[in-house]
Amino acid sequence: MNPVDTRTPAPRTSAASHDGLGPHAPAASYDDLVARVLGGEFGPDPHAQRIAVAFSTRQAVRHEGRGGGYRNEVLSLRLESAVGSCAVEPGEMPDAAIEDCVGADLARLLEHELRPVRVAALDAYLMRVRPHTPANGARPWSLPAGSSLRKSRARARAVTGLVDAAPGARVLVVGVVNSLLEALRERGLSYVPCDLKGGTTEWGEPVRTDALAELAGCDAVLASGMTLGNGSFEPLREHALRHGKPLVMFAQTGSAVLPRFLGSGVSAVCAEPYPFFWLDGGPGTVHRYRTAVPGAAR
Template sequence: MYENSAAILNSLLASLSRVSSSDTPGIHIKQLANIILSVQPTAEERHFRYTIRMAYVYGQGCCYMGSCANFDDNFIGRSALDQQGMDLATRIAVTDAIYAGFPGSPQSTFSLDGSLAKRSRRRARLITEFVGSYASRKRGFTIGIVGVVSEFVKSFKEQGFNVIAFDLDPIVVGKIYGGVEVRHGISSFDDLSRCDVILATGMSLWTNTLATLVCFANAYDKPLLLYAETAAHLVPYLVGRGITAAIAEPFPFYVFGGDAVIRMYSAIQNLPHARGVICLPEI
């Protein structure tokens, strides 16, 4: 269905690019930034170390990265539809920031408050219960997690599911989280084929593994769900276009202050077209 992450972004931008920048004076890049994040929400959770690429067009777009890469601030003021020369993280953040203007219709919305530990555990429970609704309760049912979150592993196991965990971070691979050893990447399709439902992180867009997961899930008829801080605004528009459902957590995320929100999407989001041409919000 998709060759790589660039192809996924191109599919979302295909109709947007039919509008010239002169017709859309508001659709320019107003902000780019990097946030360096180091956080361990609970004593049982892994220590997350990431850089987050931020962009603002109609709202705050985000992309988690594994390292602190610089961005070209010459993109500030450029049309957000003109992404030539951008690295993948910037493209994801900018496209996400465009789609922030089209909030879609979530099936349900939940707020997260309280201490960081309380937020982390409630978030895990909400997400795993939503994913579990796509699973049969038959004995031996297996959830595949691509992008390990220890609280997710723990919550799935508490609900009686088997878990196979995958990650690309060499610091995480081979370690035990929630009683499950983390396997490397998604290189072993034998392991992935044992999973009845696959839950992947939105960061799989940045690691260029989402397209592979989409192809695999469609070929083997397995539900593929995304939980997305990366690309939280655009991921709902992939429901029915390669993924089964989406859990979106737009910025500010639960590890920051302020109100954190989880939105569940299980229905196809109509791409924001009007008579074949994009309907861009007023600025």
């Protein structure tokens, strides 16, 4: 993944340009959401909000009993009590980018040249103004204390339980996590594993590298929030919206961002803000969202 992106920054607009739908209206696109935040639709002016702390978290893991391992690196930005995060490919985030974020206002970071910085900044802002609470549509799901593998499997059950598909359906999994594949198998669902890194799954299955090429042959999509950071989220969302296909997001990256797309291509989100389950062995919580039912509180 190349985090450098030279796209034209989203234009600043006012909330009035969104027909008075208010901050609860689903975002029409990622750029639409950024424009609404910059326009003050969600509350505090992002030009007046400054990042106090920026940091990266690096991890390498090989669960007991598993043949392979993996590495994670996550950029996180702290805005008062809220932390926003975006995963990056290990080693690709320059140290200078972290220093550039400290003391910067949110509006500037939302237009930063590095996409992961933009995503983490948006996540931090929305974590502050739309935290994961029942009033905002979140439903907590407890994770037990225990080993990294036990917690990984518990999270996988929380995530895969949101996939609205009958046994035998084919699920495109974007961002391979072996515990998720294991949980889908337990539900009798088939899957197409896809990840930019390629390779094979724990069971020797080839991992595809082009998710968009696999969409037509799948009945549902289960995708990592990392798609926000590498630019592949919008094509997935647009496909799901156009074809009425379930799109479930599991989100350490952009955990507060992705619920804003419920009803606009995203059918459910399992949101996991910092600190993530792999950081300690104690109990934890993820927050599940489903597409709002008409008339129900969002």
